[in-house]
Amino acid sequence: MIGRLRAMLRHLRTLVRKDAVEREQREEMALHVAMQAEQFVRDGMAPAEARRAAHVAFGGVERYREARRQASRVRLLEDLVADVRYGIRSLTRRRGFTAAVTLTLGLGIGGTAAIFSVVDGLFLRAPAGTRDAERLRRVYIERNEGAVRTGPGGGSGSYLDYAALRDNLRGAVHVATDVAPRRVDLGRGAEAEQIRAGIVSANYFATLGVRPAAGRFFSTEEDGMEGAHPVVVVSHAFAERRLGGAAAAAGATLLLNGRSVTVLGVTEKAFTGLRATRTDAWAPTALAASLGLMFEGWRAEAEMIAIDYVVRLRESVDAAVLEREATGILAHLAEAHPGIDPTPVAHTSGITLAAGPGRSPAAFLSLLLAAVAGLVLIIACANVANLLLARGMTRRRETAVRLSLGATRGRVARQHLAESLVLAALGGAAGVALAFLGLALTRPFPLPAGAGHLDGRVLAFTATLSLATGLLFGLAPALRAGRVATVPALKESRLHRGVATGRARRGLVALQVALCALLLVGAGLFIRSVRQVAAVDPGLDYAHVTRVSVDLGKAGFTPQEREAFYEAARARLDALPEVTATAMVHFHPFAGSAYGIGWRLAGVDEPGFREGPYRNLASPGYFAAIGTRITAGRDFTAADRAGEPTAIVNERMARGLAPGGSALNLCVALGSQVDDGGCTRIVGVVENYAHRFLEAADVPMIFLPRERDPTAITWGGPALIVRTRAPAASAAADVRAAVQAMRPDLPYVLAEPLTETVRASVLPYRLAATLFSIFGVLALLLAAVGLYGVLGYFVAERTAEIGIRRSLGAPSAQVVRLVVRQGMVPVLAGLTVGLAAAWGATRVAGSLLFGVDARDPLTFAGAASFLLAVAALAALLPACRAAAVDPMTALRTDD
């Protein structure tokens, strides 16, 4: 054992100290020669002659050194260096080949590296800025919430749960809260903006091991009494952007949601929070209510379930133990609170972003894409292996010559492999460049914080990947080269050659086509899905609509002042030439928020609505402004402010009120009228529009005239709806500027095009379609080039045979058929396998598809025919070349 170890050390020494070793060898040799000479002198030779004789007897310095070198494993390394040099030389001679392979590999490696950088940031790496992250765990509580039991991966808890865990959990050093960041208004007037503020317990930063870049973090006291300490911590990026750097930020004062708060400290630069979305500021839980982020007294409410946890495990405690302990504590707590479910189960997960609450579809998508990028890389490898095999065939003579000159077969194989590794390294370098480019191109899609950076880890991954691909595509050609039979290879002519490689290469084509079919079906499904998304008719013409809302309540406006402000804002906007209509509404379209309303109509049963009806408040002109139509009756007018209560219902509600008849002019008891008596006259029926984007427009709605009582709904809203001549995407900025400029003390004025409101719902589909299309087209291109290469080679190889056939009278069509058949057999085989694989695999992507079945026959047929068409084209070109072969020339050429 010791001997082995020492031997290994000696190897290492030989490699590292090559010069020193050679010096020792020279010395040893000199001694030997000197002693031999002395021996000769003792035998009676003259000293000078003895020295010469000794040298002769020794047999030459080079021979000695070579013999030693041969015996040593240093040789391997030296050979490798020589092989790599040889490879580089031989590759620089064939620039076209090298460029093709570099690009092919670069595309495969680059795609994989880019996706890896995202997967790494989401799944493998702890959020930047945290320390000893392997002891950090997120805690989720599984329990019944109403009729639903939350799963193990995302159940939040109440502050009471938190307090119980914090005080009793012995398995953890720290238990901290981490409430999802909310939007808060920062500042007033022109400088106002919205930022994202998280709500955390005092020990949040200590738990994570995050350090302040300036100032300090919260004390326990500052997270104690409700609203007593108006303090926040801000992120480094925010401090740089708004407060003139970290040092200047500590001690600064901010206006958040109308409340003045002091910046206690700044987090270190790397830390951006534990969620995929960046956080700008953190407020203690004690301040959440007075900032308007939570309601008063939320910390005492067992049913206010909105908190997520992160804990730092005590040394030697493992997650399973902690889960059991936490489950016990929570169950004990539930006994004291009859309102909450007594069967909680605590689960924990790692601290990576992907393990975070509300796992985004982006995380799933990135995993899917990692698989896809891997497939493209395999296709690229198959392609390069194919090219190398083809090249190996043309280099058989070269190889045979080297073998017959005495090179060992291992040496020849190693040399081929070295060339592959050089190619892989080139491909890796190109891949890094392409990944960089690719990530720059994906900037429009918001990548989660901390994902998609090309850093040392990604580069190391890429290097390993390149090496692996080099081995993958280089091994078969290398082994084949080592197996070249010298004599036949030197003797053979073009007429008969390499049936075996032909089979291997056709197999590779089939593999490429199969993977390609799989990717194309995926791309097809996502393209169909994104088309469905684009074709979704939410029932409104909303491309020109912007919603404007200002949180005036927190700025101290009374309801009357608020109404006056919106009146003035409408007047101002109506005066702008690009504005065609303005209106007021409580819940803007696609808000998703809703406020239910009870109703009763004599003789009509509750028609079994899936959800709703919901109430909303609208001003005259609202329906026209959002681009929907009143199909019966009339719009609200100023007259609806007073007198008999009136309402407009949507068609779904109208059908419920009067199945088969007209709901117009019915008088329905709504809301408090159900108990108190009285009724509301239905004066109009409006088309259905989607309550949430991408959902069926079948939710019953009841609109009440907003002017009658603007405060009829106490939370959410209102919104000012602005219709512009130009698409809202370009007009919204002007709208915002016009309103923000009305008063210098206004909080942030939000002016969002409705197209932007729905963007988040559309984004995953668009992202999936775009990325899958890119990879699908890439795969198709590579596969087509692969097929073309194989057939082109086939034709070149059979030129003589084709010449004979032609001279014996075979028509061109027959030659074309021969070549195309040669190409299409592996294509059809690959296609069959690929479609079968897709049939089984696409279900995985089902959750990312919209309005398309994962086994949509149209997509399968489309992908298959597209692939076949491209393959046929790739086969036809060499076939035509074959048909054009001149029999005489073909028979004369024989290299």
Add this chain to the structure above:
Amino acid sequence: MAPRNDASDVLRGTLDLLILRTLSLEPQHGWGLSQRIQDISADAFRVGQGSLYPALQRLEERGWIDAEWRHTDEGRRARYYTLTRAGRKALGEETAAWRRYVANVELILGGTP
């Protein structure tokens, strides 16, 4: 120097055994080893340095012998080779294997008419 195919060349594969055996007596440098093998075998074997030094390196890599720089009796610096514990064990095994081999060959040779 042309390769000789002389019977006095040490049989391939047995050189290692001879080196190990010689070193088991006392540490030696390369020259001394070649002389000692020649002496012990009563000049029957000549060890060419072309095979001696590679063999030494091979044995060193296998961990059977160890090398260090020491001074000869005449005060010259020389690379002395010593048998390691593993080398001593290997010598035992190789010797036994060699004896078996010789006995078998002898059996066959003795058996032929």
